[in-house]
Amino acid sequence: MGYDITGKTVLVTGAAGFIGSHFVEEAVSRFPETDFVVIDILTPHAGRLENLAPVQEMDNFRFIQGDICDVALMDEVMKDCDVVVNFAAESLVDFSVRDAEQFIRTNIDGVYRMVKLGMKHGIDFFLQISTDEVYGENLGEPSKENAPFCPTNPYSVTKAAAERMIFAEDRAFGFPYKIVRMCNNFGPRENLHNAIPVFTCRAVRENRIPVYGDGRQIREWMFVKDAVEAIILVLLNGGIGEVYNIGTGVRIQNIELARRVARILGKDESVIKFVPDRPGHDVRYAIDSSKIRETLGWEPRYSFDEALERTVLWFASNLDTIEPSGFSRR
Template sequence: MKGGRSLNLLVTGGAGFIGLNFVHYLLENTSYQITVIDSMTYASHPDEMQALTSNPRFRFKKGNIADKNDLNAVMDQQYEAIIHFAAESHVDNSIQNADDFIQTNIVGTYELLQHLKTGAANKMIHVSTDEVYGTLTPAQQPFTELSPLSPNNPYSATKASSDLLVRAYHETFNLPLVTTRCSNNFGPFQNKEKFIPTIIYRALLNQKIPIYGDGQQIRDWLFVEDHCKAIALILEKGTSGEVYNIGGGNERKNVDVVKRILEIMGKSEKLIEFVSDRIGHDRRYAIDSTKLQSELGWKQTASFDQSLVKTVEWHVNNFGASL
């Protein structure tokens, strides 16, 4: 993909976990011009934004996509595409207070769609989550793009709401929109509040590692770099109006992920501490990526265990800066 057309892209939430990895991927593998808008919440990476400004193909604007003035300021040029990562995503926070989730995930998406209506970009890729599908029993088949939306917590409800807005704007106004739904991501730059970084940092500090309930909840894990490659492929070849599931096919029980990370780090399983389960806690997620693989040719590039080792190494090496 190196070389080729020099597309002009707007990346929302590009200072956060997945968005930042995507920006790095594009700068390293394409000749695209990239503008990032990010409100710079606690989960963002200001040092990375500062470092990237030395690249002539990158510019950064601090702003909230739910704020009309902030969004108008970044819509100062025509974009080939908007890649919409910006979202509040931590389920526990949404249970405590969903205000920011409603503003960013729903209102922010609406404001972007309004700009797309005026021709601000030639297309938009709306990055969503498998959590909009709800939960599966151990015996059920993985979610496909045709699975009904059945969110079970405030976070996933706001993401499902934004998905429906995107669908409605495509159907009503024939806007060039694509929705992606990914399984649980892990990798560099993920905030310490998330499951895998929490394990790593607590293990480094020899602190107890809390596991909700019985730890038998199952998640389908996807290395963030493979997610970025999928988004880049969908940007290039995806069909307007379609939904593409992006899943790793790496179903693991939460307790087994904890044990494997402790093994990688040479730490004792005595650090594990079972705590009361979270309300609205989905039991199992699993994503069927057959459509993405068969229609666009996407595939994972590394095994779950290889990617997990790489992730542990990154967080250990960046220990001080990430606390």
């Protein structure tokens, strides 16, 4: 039996960012009998109110600018919520390598506080949006959900800690949760500091695509709309206390990704320039997503190349409105 969200109130945190905004856009129109309350602090590097423009006028949508670590605010908001879907996070690995303080605050403290408030108010469940990076670098068989945690950068350490905090609350008090661990998402509105937007924006503006190190790092890629379908499926039909990997099996080297972006933009490969590597850069992530496919029937629907082209062209044609002046990453 699935979870009926008709008449319920779903709190979505961090939905002015990339994936959360796509989730809200889909869910608010698909479930008109459900109220969606979004809380986002609008960090300068990730939160954009414009990302919520498609749903701004919908009757079942409400936005609150706020901090998930603000206990008084969250207490007030969560007392009327049935479900929490937590996208809010500091999500940029490069930033975390330089300084992890804000990551510890939002990604661990923020989750801990919401979990405690969730227990207090008896929410139906807490859906944590987590990452394949909790498994750490993977040079062998793709990680299943029961693989050990071995996070290697400060971002993934905080995401793993958040999950462990949820498990601890469940073990002690029976806290109801669901967790998804996703591979790299891409699509329109992705954070400008991430690889595909950086490759596209730099290629268009400066005729160069900066690639870390030797470009041999491998990531698994999923179009954000496939991720949203999987998250909605877990929201409705996922089991309480269950963890689901969400990935496509499409694993490619960063250098190959750069080549494909160049090709889409009609550029020669000579635009690709190697730049000093990220310290401690993991070589490969790979997850086994057979559980969500077999138990919930999810399959990715978008072809990687078509979705990549759509994404690159979106960034190229929206560059002037989305890229803050003076923005530079590599």
